[in-house]
Amino acid sequence: MRLSADLAGPPSAVGFVQTGWCGKLLVTHLSRSYGLALSLRQCQRMIRQSHLEHGETAAMRQGLRRYEG
Numbered sequence: 001m002r003l004s005a006d007l008a009g010p011p012s013a014v015g016f017v018q019t020g021w022c023g024k025l026l027v028t029h030l031s032r033s034y035g036l037a038l039s040l041r042q043c044q045r046m047i048r049q050s051h052l053e054h055g056e057t058a059a060m061r062q063g064l065r066r067y068e069g
Contacts, residue, residue, distance in 0.1 A: 006033075011029070023047065
């Protein structure tokens with residue numbers, strides 16, 4: 001699925017300047033690229049699930065957020 005591939009890579013791979021996915025950014029991406037209107041919370045869940053599928057732990061995500069600002 002194309003969305004899974006989008007979430008597996010950085011947002012910059014699909015035209016954004018941000019270095020990591022967040023709920024608001026995914027809401028924008030889904031609206032622009034797929035014509036979908038999902039809530040912020042749904043997008044946050046999708047990002048969390050994507051991280052889990054790719055073997056990232058909560059501790060790893062916390063460490064990344066510290067450096068992303």
